[in-house]
Amino acid sequence: AQRVTQPEKLLSVFKGAPVELKCNYSYSGSPELFWYVQYSRQRLQLLLRHISRESIKGFTADLNKGETSFHLKKPFAQEEDSAMYYCALRMNSGYSTLTFGKGTMLLVSP
Amino acid sequence: DAGVTQSPTHLIKTRGQQVTLRCSPKSGHDTVSWYQQALGQGPQFIFQYYEEEERQRGNFPDRFSGHQFPNYSSELNVNALLLGDSALYLCASSLAANTIYFGEGSWLTVV
Numbered sequence: 001a002q003r004v005t006q007p008e009k010l011l012s013v014f015k016g017a018p019v020e021l022k023c024n025y026s027y028s029g030s031p032e033l034f035w036y037v038q039y040s041r042q043r044l045q046l047l048l049r050h051i052s053r054e055s056i057k058g059f060t061a062d063l064n065k066g067e068t069s070f071h072l073k074k075p076f077a078q079e080e081d082s083a084m085y086y087c088a089l090r091m092n093s094g095y096s097t098l099t100f101g102k103g104t105m106l107l108v109s110p
Numbered sequence: 111d112a113g114v115t116q117s118p119t120h121l122i123k124t125r126g127q128q129v130t131l132r133c134s135p136k137s138g139h140d141t142v143s144w145y146q147q148a149l150g151q152g153p154q155f156i157f158q159y160y161e162e163e164e165r166q167r168g169n170f171p172d173r174f175s176g177h178q179f180p181n182y183s184s185e186l187n188v189n190a191l192l193l194g195d196s197a198l199y200l201c202a203s204s205l206a207a208n209t210i211y212f213g214e215g216s217w218l219t220v221v
Contacts, residue, residue, distance in 0.1 A: 004152075036212075043114075044153070044200065044212040086152050095166050096141055096204040100152030 002027040004089050006101035013077050014109050021072040021104045023061075023087030032090040033063055033070040034098070039083045047072075047085070057081070077108045114139075114213035116201050122219045123191050131186040131216045135203030139211070141165075142184040144176060145200040147215070153200055159184055188218075196220045 003026045013019055025031060035047040048056045050063040050070060061072045070087060084105050088098040115134045123129050135142050141160045145153035155168035159178035178184045182203075188195055198215040 006152075009150075043214045046209060046211075049209075088152075090207075095158065096207045096210055097143055097155050097158055097166055097168075098145075098153070098202075098210060099155065100145075102150070102152045 002031070002089055002091060002099045004087050004099055004101035006085075006087055006104050008104045009102070010105045010107065012107045012109065015079055016076050019072075019074045019077045019081070019106065019108075021085050021087075021106065023070045023072065023101060025068050025070065025087075025089050027068075027089060027091065030092045032092065033061070034088045034090065035059070035061055035070075035072050036086045036088055036100075037083050038086070044086070077106075079108045079110055082106055082108045114201055114203050114211050116199075116213040116216050118216060119214065120217045120219075122221060125191055125193060125220055127191050127220075128187065128189045129191060129218060131188075131199050131201075131218070133184045133186070133201030133203075133213060135182050135184070135201075136211050139203035139205050140182055141204045141206065142178055142182065143202045143204075143210070144184070144186045145202060146170070147198040147200055149197070156186070191220045193220050 005024045033050040037047045038044045059074045086103045087101045117132045143158040144156040147153040157167040162178045173189045175187045200215045201213045204210045
């Protein structure tokens with residue numbers, strides 16, 4: 001069965017510091033990986049997906065199939081980045097269902 | 111476009127009761143999924159509806175059931191509520207396997 005692991009429950013950094021939120025997955029097929037973000041009192045929203053290879057709000061993530069990882073990175077954290085971040089996997093089955101990790105809370109202090 | 115809308119936003123039920131949660135998908139979306147998010151956990155997939163049929167189901171007991179209507183809206187029903195059913199219930203919609211959008215969720219507290 002597929003599984004997504006986010007080893008850190010909380011990541012606390014200072015404004016301007018680099019950020020890396022870790023995500024590892026296990027799935028025997030070829031998955032699609034996503035990062036979702038949930039700001040305080042807001043709905044879960046898509047941040048980025050690996051197939052688009054784009055940068056959103058300064059965040060990037062590269063799928064490393066050898067290490068089965070999809071870490072989220074940002075070179076300079078901003079206070080408005082403080083939120084809950086979830087890594088999610090979608091199997092290459094044609095169904096649009098997601099398997100989520102437990103999430104990492106990112107706190108950016110001034 | 112209002113996006114995915116869910117109702118009610120909050121509700122409190124007693125153990126053993128039944129609850130119905132409702133979801134209207136984003137305009138143009140034909141696929142609706144439900145997720146349970148317990149405190150401190152990531153969302154867990156309950157089931158997915160497409161063309162008014164349950165297409166896929168996660169590891170949830172039969173107490174959890176659902177329905178999709180011809181207008182693609184959906185309901186989640188939970189019978190014989192347990193304290194452990196207290197959670198945020200999220201509805202998500204998509205068009206086929208494209209981007210998945212989430213609603214704000216329904217907070218269910220079972221006392």
